[in-house]
Amino acid sequence: MLGTVETRSVSPVFVGRTDELGTLNDALARAAAGEPQALLLGGEAGVGKTRLVEEFTMAAGRREAVVALGGCVEIGADGLPFAPFSSALRALRDALPEEFAAAGAGQEEELARLLPELGEATSSRHDEQGMARLFELTARLLERVAADHPVVLVLEDLHWADASTRHLLAYLFRTLRTGRLVVLATYRSDDIHRRHPLRPLLAELDRLRTVRRIELARFTRDEVARQIAGILAAEPDPARVDEIFERSDGNAFFVEELAVSGCEGCCDGLTDSLRDLLLVRVEKLPETAQRVARVVAEGGSTVEYRLIAAVAQLTEDDLIEALRAAVGANILTVTPAGDGYRFRHSLVREAVADDLLPGERSRLNRRYAEALEADPALVAADARVMRLASYWYHAHDAAKALPAVLDASVAARRRHAYTEQLRLLERAMELWDSVPQEVRCALRPVDYTEVYPPCGCDPATTPLNYLDLMAEAAVAGRFGGERERALKITKRALRLLEDEPDALRAAWFWVQRSRLVQAQGRGDGWQELATAQDLVRGLPPSEVHAEVLALVAGWSMLHRPGPEAFAAAERAVEYARMVGARDTELHARLTLSGLKVDAGDPETGLAEMREVLQDALAEGVHHVAGRAYVNLPSELQSVGRDREAAPLMREGIAYARKHGLLDSEAWTWGNLSDALYSLGQWPQAAEAAAHATRVGHSAKPRGAGALKLAHLALGRGDLAEADRQLAAARAHYGTHDPMPQASLPLARLALGVAAAQGRIADARAELLHALEAGFPPGTQRYGWPLLLAAATAEADARSLPAAQADRADILDRLEKAVRKLTTGAPLWQAYAQWTRAELLRAHSRDTPDAWSPVVTAFECLDRPYDLARVRHRLAAALLSQGGDDERDRALEVLRLAAAVADHLGARPLADTVARLAQRARLTLARTPRQALAPADPAAALGLTSRERDVLRLVAAGRTNRQIAETLFISPKTASVHVSNILAKLGVSGRGEAAALAHRLELFTEETLSEETLTAGKTP
The missing domain is CATH 1.10.10.10 (Winged helix-like DNA-binding domain superfamily/Winged helix DNA-binding domain)
Structure with missing residues (x-):
């Protein structure tokens, strides 16, 4: 009987969808070849998404793919967070038990947050990196399981997905790189209204080139006829087809309902109401x-x-x-x-x-809740607490609902489902005033909250209060990315504390506001931290007091390093030890040791940082260890020990990846890129920087990666790419939270790009802005490269007319800054010598005696590109002396510089070295490509004789009219020549053309000076 009914309700014939099924099969074929695939399947309710998925998964099974399905629950946030992933992973584990076990080996306790069968989750404590870590481990698990077997992961009904499920899906779509995996998610397009939470995710995924989106259209009349024929097992009457097609509008599910209803003789009583259509059967x-x-x-x-x-x-x-x-x-x-x-x-x-009916719904939910309380084994253990919270809430029994909702919030926190935890806590706050006092007094903070703003009472014996819920909700909102909601909660809490003052609680909420303000890009968070510091000043040591001091020290280290930061870090360590706040102590010790390195005591500071790293690893404090793996190698780099730092950073990347510390991994990739750049491993540096831009959870580490890519592009002479990456870095960093470690490198790159493009005024503006901000203690690692870039730009532009205005003042300010900046480490002593030599070159007073000690200093350091640059400068100074011995020595250092420049792909340096050798008639060892290059630099650029004359005048600062008068041509002809020159040089403006001509030494300084004098003032 059931078989007959089913045949008449669902067509055994799969109708239409040929193109869509082909797209899915193509994705499976690509995945089987090792290219992971991500697809979104949308369509209105009833249009046939499920049937298409069924056909595809059956076909995938025939091709020996493992299919794992998971569906989002219809009760949204009341359901179990990550429910579809839990179901799909369970199916995957059942299908491939050995492969699944091997892929998740060592991470079972963490993955148990998604799949409780794997064991008990390590902790239910709040963890800022917890969600990111869980996402990373899930992605790696899927990649490993799908390494040898094609796997199809299907997540249905995404329109009902909880926020954590949406976040995890977005993470998978962005980060899957390997494995024979297809991830397919379906959703109802007609349910995605303007404010639906899925809409921003769909917009984000649409921007990913790796995601394909399929939209199912309704059936045509012919397809409806074929569907009805399948249902009825007979050719339908054309008039009946027309009627059903008109009333269903091609919706496959409505066609089924209408066809069956007509077959059963009830069509005449059927109204056009959708609700009636769905309820009639x-x-x-x-x-x-x-x-x-x-x-x-x-x-x-x-x-x-x-x-x-x-x-x-x-x-x-x-x-x-x-x-x-x-x-x-x-x-x-x-x-x-x-x-x-x-x-x-x-x-x-x-x-x-x-x-x-409303009363009927409440009664049913009460029955569900009572039945589940009477026999908890009626549902799976991992879903029980969420189901019970939902049933009691919809039963409108506040006294029963409040503890159930709080239990559910703890379960959500245990899964790192912070958005769901926040929603449940907001529901608890909604219920709070409706619950009898005796029920509230029976609740304890220790059972429901992880965050304990101190009230001077024992959380195990003191009743839970409303501020406890607000504190827990504020942290859940911050960790779950719901920062606006969290900010509103902290604002309400601080208003409540105005009526019932509690300095420690208020300080704690101000700390949360500081973090939220920074995360939202609304400021640097100092005002909020300073308020918290004022509130705890003079109070006995406490966990909050220690945390405030540690955060003040950390903030100051990044923004205003100095004695105040040092004192705050010392007191934070002392207070944390007194109250047993181990995590805070480790963080404060790490900050204190970094400040010691920056203050000129590197050996002591580095030794203490290593000790903190070892303690954090031994105690399993992952977030502190992740930070130590960022800070320790960074401080090694700050004193020029890049080769020592590099293996430690690789170790840190592996650790961060294992524990899902995405931001730590991104920062470490960026630092590794810096080290590899210095060590002359530019391809590897570019790869590391690209990793930094991809894996970061926050914007700033991605900004650091973009900054490294800009630096590489500038070294290679790709000014357009350098400009693009510089803009990306600025966008990631923003303007709300300026820090020397970001603002100084940004200024350095912006200055370098502007100088290379001949925009000397813009280059100087970057320098002056940096000089006005100053170089706080410990920032010499960023200050010296900036001053060097500025001195080099001034030296390169010394004969350009546009650089003459304010030149003396700029050089004077540069010289003063050079005298003040710290030179504690050998690297920065070498940079100081180099910068002073460039300033001499800017005055045309540099000699071999100025450059020889610079070369000697860099020969002792492991920085081949820097060494090549100063060798080139030494060669130029030697050749200016004119002696045979000097020429021989110049040839030797030029060959060394050329070899490094060619190896690195540092085109500007290679070209400059080659031009210098050509002018001096020195023969360098050449590659075959170089051997064929024209000896005349202008000919190498494709310039005609007349274009060379015009370029000389452009470099001298003349206008088109002045060029026309000098060369006895029309202004229009002069304009045409200038346009042709700009195209051949690949530059965008006259200033950049002049800078390039000078950098390639196409004209002597005497020629340019003569042209400048005859041309008069530059407009």
């Missing part, structure tokens, strides 16, 4: 079956048989008959596991649920 069921259908509709997307029995309160025989009738009518269907029931189509479930 339900209402034809026996009364007992309708009652069971209403019970199932309110129970969730899937309801266990034993739970239905407990709520329906029917005899077993009556319940089975009712279920048989509902299944036979194709209203309900048995779950794949065979332990429960669900509606065949969610539209019918929604219609039945909407048809319930």
Whole structure:
């Protein structure tokens, strides 16, 4: 009987969708070849998404792919966070148990947050990196499982997904790089209204080139006719097809309902109301079956048989008959596991649920909650607490709902589902005033909250209060990315504390506001931190006091390093030890040791940083260890020990990846790129910087990666790419939180790009802005490269007319800055010598005696590119002396410089070295490409004789009219020549053309000076 009914309800013939199925099969083929695929399948309710997925997964199974399905629950945030991923991973584990176990080996406790069968989660404590770590481990698990077997991961009904599920899916789509994996997510497009939370995710994923989006259209009339023929197992009457097509508008599910209703003779009584269309077959069921259908509709997307029995309160025989009738009518269907029931189509479930009376709905939810409390084994353990919270809440029993909702919030926190935790805590705050006092007094902070703003009481014996909930919600909002909601909560909490002052609680909430303000890009967070510091000043040591001091020290280290930061760090360590706040102590020790390195005591500071790293590793304090793996190598780099830092950074990357510390990994990739650049490993440096731009959870580490790419592009002479990456870095860093470690490198790169493009005024503006801000203690690692870039730009532009204005003042300010900046480490002593030599060159007073000690200093350092640059300068100074011995020595150092420049692909340096050798008539060892290059630099650039004359005048600062007068041509002809020159040089303006001509030494300084004098003042 059931088979006959099913044949008449669902067409056995798969109708249409040829192109869409082809797209899915193509994705599977690509995945089988090792290219992971990400797809989104959208369409209105009932259009046939599920049927298409079924056809695809059956085809995938025939091609020996493992299919793992998971569905989002219809009750949204009331359901278990990550529910579809939990279901899919469970199916994947059942299908490939050995591969799954091997892929997750060593991470079972963390992955148990998604799949409790793997064991007990390591901790339910708040963890700022917890969600990111869980996402990273999940992505790596899927990649490993899919390394040898094609895997199809299907997540259905994304429009019902909780926020954590959406975040995890977005992470997978962005980061999957290997494995034979297809991730397919479906959603209802007609449910995605303007403010639907899925809409921003779809917009984000649309921007990813790796994601393909499929939209299912409704059936055409011919397709509807074929569907009806399949349902009826006979050719339908054309008039009946026209009628059904018109009324269904091609929606596959509505076609089924109309076709079956017409076949059963009830078409005449059927209205055009969608709700009536969905309910008509339900209402034809026996009364007992309708009652069971209403019970199932309110129970969730899937309801266990034993739970239905407990709520329906029917005899077993009556319940089975009712279920048989509902299944036979194709209203309900048995779950794949065979332990429960669900509606065949969610539209019918929604219609039945909407048809319930308010009192009826509350009563059903109460019955569900009471049944579950009486026998917790009625549902799976991992879903029980969420289901119970939802049932009691919708039963409108505040006294029962509040503790249930709080239990659910703890379960969400245990899964790092912070957005769901926030929603549940907001629900608890909503219920708070409706709950009797005696019920609230029975609740304890230790049972429901991880964050304890101190109130001078024991959280194990003191009743939970409203501020405890607000504190927990504020942290959940911050960790879950719901920062606006968290800011509103902290604002309300501080208002409450105005009426009932509590300095420590208020300081704690001000700390949260500081973090939130920085994360939202609304400021640097100092005002909020300073307020917190004022509140705790003079109070006895406490965890909050220690945390405030540690954060003040950390903030000052990044923004205003100096004695105040040092003192705050020392007191933070002392207070943290006194109150046993181990995490805070480790963070403060790390800050203090870094300040010692920056203050000129590198050996002591570095030794203490290594000790902190070892302590954090031994104690399993992952977030502190991750930070130490960033800071320790960075401080090694600050004193020029890049080769020592590099292996430590690789170790840190592996550690951060293992524990899902995405920001730590991104920062470390950026630092590694810096080290590899210095060590002359530019291809590897570019790869490391690209990693930094991809893996970071926050914007700033991505900005650091972009900054490294800009630096590489500038060294290679790709000014357009340098400009693009510089803009990206600025966008990532923003303007809300200026820090020397960002602002000084940004200024250095902006100055270098501007100088290379001949924009000397812009280059000077960058320098002056940096000089006005100053170089705080410990920032010499960023200050020296900036001063060097400025001195080099001034020396290169010394004969350009546009550089003459304010030149003396700029050089004077540069010389003063050079005298003040610290030179504690050998590297910065070498930079100081180099910068002073460039300043001499800017005055045309540099000699071999000025450059020889610079070369000697860099020969002792492991920085081949810097050494090549100063060798080139030494060669130029030697050749200016004119002696044979000097020429021989110049040839030797030029060959060394040329070899390094060619190896690195440092085109500007290679070209400059080659031009210098050509002018001096020195023969360098050449590659075949170089051997064929024209000896004349202007000819090498494709310039004609007349264009060379015009370029000389452009470099001298003449206008088109002045060029025309000098060369006895028309201004229009002069303009045409200038345009041709700019195109051949690949530059965008006259200033950049002049800078390039000078850098390539196409004209002597005497020639340019003569042209400048004859041309008069430059406009």
